[in-house]
Amino acid sequence: ETGVTQTPRHLVMGMTNKKSLKCEQHLGHNAMYWYKQSAKKPLELMFVYNFKEQTENNSVPSRFSPECPNSSHLFLHLHTLQPEDSALYLCASSQLTGRTEAFFGQGTRLTVV
Amino acid sequence: AQTVTQSQPEMSVQEAETVTLSCTYDTSESDYYLFWYKQPPSRQMILVIRQEAYKQQNATENRFSVNFQKAAKSFSLKISDSQLGDAAMYFCAYRDRTGANSKLTFGKGITLSVRP
Numbered sequence: 001e002t003g004v005t006q007t008p009r010h011l012v013m014g015m016t017n018k019k020s021l022k023c024e025q026h027l028g029h030n031a032m033y034w035y036k037q038s039a040k041k042p043l044e045l046m047f048v049y050n051f052k053e054q055t056e057n058n059s060v061p062s063r064f065s066p067e068c069p070n071s072s073h074l075f076l077h078l079h080t081l082q083p084e085d086s087a088l089y090l091c092a093s094s095q096l097t098g099r100t101e102a103f104f105g106q107g108t109r110l111t112v113v
Numbered sequence: 114a115q116t117v118t119q120s121q122p123e124m125s126v127q128e129a130e131t132v133t134l135s136c137t138y139d140t141s142e143s144d145y146y147l148f149w150y151k152q153p154p155s156r157q158m159i160l161v162i163r164q165e166a167y168k169q170q171n172a173t174e175n176r177f178s179v180n181f182q183k184a185a186k187s188f189s190l191k192i193s194d195s196q197l198g199d200a201a202m203y204f205c206a207y208r209d210r211t212g213a214n215s216k217l218t219f220g221k222g223i224t225l226s227v228r229p
Contacts, residue, residue: 033216043204043219056216088156092217100146100208102217104158 003027006091006105013081014113021076021108023091029103031096032074034066037088037107049074050096081112115140117207119220126195127228133180134190134223136205144210147181148217149190153201161203164188166210192225200227 004025013019023032034046048056049068063085065077074091088109092102116139126132138147149161164172164181171179176196180189192199205220 042221045216045218048216090158092158094217100210101148101160101163103160104150107156109156 004091004093004103004105006089006108008108009106010109010111012111012113013078015081015083017081018077018079020078021089021091021110023074023076023093023105025072025093025103027093027103029093029095030071031094032068032071033092033094033102034074034076035090035092037090039087043090046076078110081110083112086110086112115142115145115207115209115218117205117218117220119205119223121223122221123224123226125226125228126192126199128195128197130195131191131193132195132225134192134203134205134225136188136190136220138186138188138205138207140186140207140209142209146208146210147179147188148206148208149177149179149188150204150206150219151199151201152204152222153198158204162190195227197227197229200225 007022030051032049036044045058046060047066052068063080067075088107090107091105094102118137145166147164151159151161162172162174162177171181176193178191202222202224204222206217208217
């Protein structure tokens with residue numbers, strides 16, 4: 001248990017569905033991240049939030065919409081996804097200064113059908 | 114932009130033996146952090162070890178140690194007395210020290226198998 005919790009663990013959705021992934025951390029961190037992990041590909045950084053402000057969007061398609069209402073919660077809203085969006089989505093959090101390693105959640109395994 | 118390269122996709126080690134996983138990186142910064150993360154089949158990414166670039170001494174954590182060569186931009190992980198539970202994917206990661214850029218850049222990872 002790393003202190004970062006992701007729900008749901010598994011999600012199957014159709015291409016016309018709308019769903020949301022949730023991430024919660026109780027570590028007092030001030031930065032949160034979404035990563036995408038596909039088979040045979042490196043971890044891809046999607047979004048970065050520092051103090052609730054989005055500081056990075058790595059050319060992510062608009063069908064992925066992040067939301068960070070406070071420093072402890074991060075959402076990824078999904079709509080009209082494609083089968084190639086099927087992957088493991090990992091949330092992480094860290095401090096911006098001091099001990100800077102990131103702590104990861106267990107991920108959401110997303111399958112788009 | 115920073116890049117992290119792990120050129121070995123897979124490695125295998127006999128239980129109780131020692132294995133070294135390689136990683137190189139490229140950056141124009143002089144102060145940064147390097148990490149090794151482990152991802153077992155349960156998918157949870159777990160920090161194995163961290164190294165601050167300004168420290169010359171190599172980091173160690175029990176059976177895990179690194180060989181940090183700053184001039185060569187090399188950061189290898191040595192696992193001693195390998196155990197079956199060490200089987201996992203291992204990722205090398207880089208992060209700038211300055212708070213303005215907090216993101217981690219990962220290598221492609223290496224799959225380590227441990228033979229009983």
